[in-house]
Amino acid sequence: MYYIDPHIHMVSRVTDDYERMARMGCVAMSEPAFWAGFDRGSVDGFRDYFRQLTEVEPKRAAAVGIQHFTWLCINAKEAENVELSREVIAMIPEFLDSPNVLGIGEIGLNKNTKNEAQIFWEHMELALKTEELILIHTPHLQDKYKGTRMIVDMLLDDPRIKPERTLIDHVEEHTVKLAKEHGFWCAMTLYPITKCTPSRAADIIEMYGDDRIMVNSAGDWGPSEPLAVPDFVQEMRRRGHSEKKISKIVYENPLEFFSQCKRFEFKAPE
Template sequence: MIFIDPHIHMTSRTTYDYMVMRQYGVVAVIEPSFWLGQPRTSLGTFKDYFSSLVGWERFRASQFGIQHYCTISLNPKEANNEALAELVMELLPLYACKEGVVAIGEVGYDEMTAAEDKYFREQLELAKELDMLVLIHTPHRNKKEGTSRSLTVCLEHGLDPSKVIVDHVNEETVKETLDRGFWAAFSIYPQTKMGNERMVEIVRQYGCDRIIVDSAADWGMSDPLAVPKTAQLMIERGIPEALVRAVCYENALKAYSQSGQIKADDWLNSSPIDQQQLFNGNSVLRGQKPVVETQRESLIIE
C-alpha cells in the first residue's frame, strides 16, 4: 500500500525521515505553512520560509522518491502581530500561485482573537480570488467552539465546503464537520491531537467518506510514520483495506487534486532518483555515496 501524508512540516524534520518514510510507502507529502516555534520578526523571514517550501523542500523530498507540495498562508498564531501581518498579506499572492502550492493554509484560529479573525477572513477572500483550496487549522483550545466558528466563517465568505479541508478534527468535531460538507482531516499526533487507536474507531463509526489521516509531524514529539502506522493498525483491527486506502491515500489525493497541482502520475511515473543532483549548488548528502537509479521501478501493475 502507498500513502500520502497531507499535513507534515518537513522543514523541521531530518533528511533521514524522508528516506524512512519512502521505505514505509509514503509517496507524497503536503507541507502547510506554520509557526516555527518562535515568532518571526521581519518580512524577510517569511519570504525565505515560503521560498524554501517551494524550492529546497521540493528538491530534498525528490531525492528520496517523495513528491512534495505545500500550502501558503499567514498562520493564525502569527496573525496577532498586525504590523507584520499586513506585510505578509501583501507577500502571499506572490507565492500562492507557484508550482506545487495546493491551497491557502493553515488558516483559522489559535486564541480566536480579533486579529486572527481579520486575517482568517482576508485569506479566505484571497483563496476565492485565486480559486484555491483552503486548509483550516482548528484551535487546540476551545476546539469545538473554534471549529464550529471556522466552518461558519467559511460559509459566510461563500466557500464551497468541498474545497475546504478542516484539520485537527477529533471526536467532538467530526460530526459537524462532515454534516456541513467539509473534508475532515485527523492528525495522528502522540498524546495530544489524536491517537491511532481512536482513529480506528472514527473510521469504524463514520466510514471513509471525506475523512483524511495525516501526521502533522513537526519539531515536537511527533511521528513522521503516523500515516502508515495507522493504516497497519486499522488493518489489524479489521477495517477493510478499501477504507484504509481511502483515508490514508485516496481521499487526500481527491481533495487536493482539485487544485490542479497534484496528480497520481506525479509519483506513479516519476523520474529515477539521482542524488548527484544539486539545488543552487547544494546536495542533500554530507559526504555519503549518492544513490543513482538507472530506471525507476514503476508502481503500476498492468
Template sequence: MRIFDPHLHASARTTDDYEDLHAAGVRAVLEPASWAGQPRTSAGSQVDYFEALLGWEPFRAAQYGIAHHCALGLNPREANEPGCAEVLDELPRFLGRDRVLAVGEVGYDAMTPAEDVAFARQVELAAAHRLPVLVHTPHRDKALGVRRSIDVVRESGIDPEWVVLDQLDEETAPLAADAGCWLGFTVYPEAKLSPARLVGLVAEYGPERVLVGSAADWGRTDPLLTRVAAGALLAAGHSPAEVEGVLWDNPVRCYGRSGRLRLEVAEVPDRHAGNSIRRG
C-alpha cells in the same frame, strides 16, 4: 500501500526521516505553512519561508523518492504579529506557483480580532484562486474555534467541499461533518488522536471525506504514524483498498482540484561526496 500525508511539516524532519517515510510507503506529502516555535516578526521572513517550501524542500524530498507539495498562508499564531500581517499583501503572488495545493494553515489559535481578519481574508484568497483551504483548529476551546471557523466559511461563500477542518477530535468531528467540510485527523504519539481513536472516528463518519496526517513538526511527533494508522485500520477489518482510499486517494482527490498535484518524482540525483544530500 501508498500513503500521501496531507499534513506533515517536513522542514522540521531529518533526511533519515525521509528515508524512513519512503520505506513505510509514503510517496507524497503536503507541508502547510506554520510557525517555527519562535514567531517570525516580518513579512520578509515569511516570504523567505514560502520560497523554501517551494524550492529547497521539494528538492530535498525528491532525493528520497517523495513528492513534496505545500499550502501557503499566514498561520494564526503569527497573524497576531503586527509585522507579519503585511504578508497577506504578498500572498497572492505565491498562490499561483507550482506545487501550491492550498491556502493554509489558516484559522484560529487564541481567536483574536487579528486572527479573524487574517482568516477571513485568506479564505477569500483561496476562493479567488480556486484552491482548497486547510484550517487549523485551536488547541484550546476547540469546539468554539471550530464553530467560529464554520461561520467564517459560511460567510465567505466558499464551497465547504473545498475546506479541510484539521486536527479534529470526537467532539468537533460532527460539527465539521454537518458543515460539509473535509474531516482532518492528526495522529500523534500522545496528544491529538491515537490510531485506535482514529479507527473509531472512521467507523463513525465513513472513509470518504477523511484525511489522516501526522503533522510531524518540531515537537514530539512521529512521521510514521500514518503507516501505523493504516495498520490499525486493516486490523479493524477495512480492506487494503479502503485503507489506501483514505491514506492516498482522499488527499489526491481533495488537493488534486488545485490542478498542481505532481506525484511523479525525478530520479534521485548523485550526491556530492561527503554530503548527505545534493546541493542545488
C-alpha cells in the same frame, strides 16, 4: 501500501525521516506553512520560508522518491501582529504559480481571538479571489470546540465558500461532525498526547465513515511521529478493515482533494 501524508512540516525534520517515510510507502506529502517556534520579524522572513517550501523541500523529498506539495499563509499564532499578517497575505501571490503549491493554509484560529478571526477572514478572501483550495487549522485542547464552531460560522457566512474545496484539519470526536455535516473535507492528526491516537482515529472512521476524511502526522519540531500514518494503517489492519478501505483514507482521499488544485500534478507510483 502506498500512502500520502497530507500534513507534515518537513522543514523541521531530518533527512532520515524522509527516508523512513519512503521506506514505509509514502509517495507524496503536503506541507502547510507553520509557526517556526518563534514569531518572525518581517515579511522577508516569510518570503525566505516560502522559498524553502517551494524550492528546497521538493528537492529533499524528490531525492527519496516522494512528491512534495505545500500550502502558504501566516499561521494563526502570529496573527496578533495584524500589520505583519497583512504584509504576508499581500506577498503570498508571488508564490502562487509555484508548481507544488496546493492553496492557502494552514489558516485558522489558535486562541480564538478577534485578531485571529480577522486574519483568518482575510486569508479566506485571498483564497476566494485567487481560486485556491483552503486548508484550515483548528485550535488545540480546550480551545478546539469553540474555535472550530467559530471557523465553521465564518465559512458558512460566506456563500462563495465551496465546502468541497475546503479542509478542516485536526478534527476529533467533538468536532468531526461539524466538518462533515456541512460537506467540508476533514483530517485527523495523529499526535501522541494532544490530538488523536491511531486507535481513536480508527474509531472515528468506524463511526463516521471514510468519505471526505484523511489522517496525517502533522510531524513538526514538537513531540510528533512522522510515521504516524503507517501506524494508523496497521491499526486498521489489526481491526480487520480491508486494504481497499484503508487505501481510500490514506491515499485516494488526499488525491481526490488535492486534484481540485489547478496546478496539482501527481505521478502515481508504477
